[in-house]
Amino acid sequence: MEWKKELETNIKTAEGVKKALNWDLNAEDEEKLKNIIKRYPMSIPEYYLSLINPNDPEDPIKKLCIPSIKETDLSGSLDTSGEASNTVVKGLQHKYRQTGMILSTSKCAMYCRHCFRKRLVGQSDDEINNSFDDIINYINNHEEMTNVLISGGDSFMNSNEQIKHYLSELVKIDHLSFIRFGTRTPVVLPSRIYGDEELLEILSHYNKQKQIYVITHFNHPNEITKESVKAIDALKKQGIIVRNQTVLLKGINDNSETLATLLRKLTEIGAVPYYVFQCRPVTGVKNQFQVPFKTSCKIVDGARARLNGISKSFKYAMSHPTGKIEILGEIENNKILFKYHQTKYDKDQGRIMAIEVTDDQAWLPDVI
Template identity: 50%
Template sequence: MRWEEILAGNVTTLDELSASIPQINEYGDIASKVLNKYPMSIPRYYLSLVNPDDANDPIRKMCIPSFLEMDLAGTFDTSGESSNTKLQGLQHKYPQTVLMLSTNRCAMYCRYCFRKRMVGSGTQEVVADIKEAISYILKHEEITNVLISGGDSFLLDTDIIREYLDSLSAIGHLDYIRFGTKTPVVFPQRILEDSRLQDILREYGHKKQIYIVTQFNHPRELTEDSISAVRCLQGLGLIVKNQTVLLKGVNDCPETLARLFRRFTELGIIPYYIFQCRPVTGVMNQFQVPLQAGYDIIEQAKAMQNGNGKCFRFVLSNPDGKIEILGRTADGQMVFKYHQAKDPDNLGRVFQREVGPDICWIE
């Protein structure tokens, strides 16, 4: 089957979901209200990884709606994306990097998504004119890399992916191109079943270095199929990096994170960031781990790694920039550093702040 046909079989309704997870019927009207507000789409491949008998199954938490999503605490734009938008679908927050929101579609709608405001619903924030976006990049020679994200950039039609690559690979001042995609994790068939996509990635990877930035959050996501998708991308000459999100009830355990990161180094996946879960409406109180606890969890997991497994940063992204969480002191202070900064004067700046045991975010 074509990947589009496989994706069309995603579980999107409560009736379909109850066939695999009968307990979902216990939530009744609440579950319907959640889906009316935040749509659901789960590839049958990924749903097969859920233990239907475990209400606290970590895979379940990432894909199956919860009534906790109706919690109105938090905001929908936690890192100031609207203020960094220069053209529809194009953000330019840091001098060297442009972010292109290429689509609002994903193979799966993650329940902790930080773009919950747009994924699966409105297209007002998606690139409207690729040529206009390319023109902006051509005029700004300080830009050295482009991140094509969304939604999920690999949910674009293969011809559109080729159009992006054809235009971007011809720009001399770009060092590399990145694709943000969770398809290796949730829908590996997109990569494994499309030889034309593979040919295009191989072709343009010879013209400009291509990175794939994906998001494995739990060791059980590294299945035979997902590993095959990663191996396929690596075999095409692409570099695969991973951004994990620290999630309560999913991977907030040193041993779980340690197993995950050891698998990365075994498979040649480069550990890139661990992100503090953002205070997004419908996400915040369900998935956030307090900063102090998160730091301790990550340091314990890091102690179980070899050198290659330690080359990630624990960061949070707020409107000011990407802030690395460096450590904590005995008197409750935590130490932070601007890894990236919207204001160039902040770049590299180290600062301390008092952070209580229940605090999950800083502005």
């Protein structure tokens, strides 16, 4: 398949980046880049690399795929939302009563620099499912679970055979209403979708038995291209519902006009905005991409003011260890209003909090 050949040509080294972008890196900077790549692997499809404007030192696509020296900052955490504590079977997390999440692979078509699973993506299979029977047994025994998210890594980096196996077993479970795939391939390697008729046939077949959703991840308007639109269209033609999750990222989409343009265009192509997430304080990510609450609230409010009802139907939220918390906005006396959207603990259901924050604060403590 052509997309597999494309993956084989991914740029993975400092030398490859220099050559592809015609960079004049000095020896010191090249050595720094090599050391970062050793810690956090780099892998960039040539398609995605072609979206970079090499004449723009602040190009957002470049920041999303090429390491920065800021990744050497070791502040933050490698598990910011308590995923380890929510693992019930190897490769299956059950944090929210209605949802199971399967870590199906550690591979991605591209290793995003803001990834919140840097601890495993491209590096370790320690948390990845290796006994699907155990996962199916757990789901069968928990009828409160109404949906499953197949994640990773990138769920569409599984083989078609593996995707078919997941779907063939999950559609048999009566209490599951729908199945979700988390994938960034429509954005970074769209040929994985529009160029693979077998994958589309598999999705179409099982979508007739249970509704399939694809949750994808556009972060900047420059990622919306004729190729990525072609991938979204291919999914929609199979009856797949496509939703988008965006992360608010410093230097990428941290102004109201850019964010509004992104969300408006996503609505136009049928990848309706689902969440805008606060960037997590991940090691190697925190000080590079996080935007303080006070600033981010103004950005999101400004974007919403530019959008119609469908485009602004998203929740602005953070994935906290205790649940998904909606960030409602700033009120008086340096306070931000927060509300639990999904909860790990029943006691937090619907809870609203007015929390005083500092000017540079971008996350909440684990206990609130």
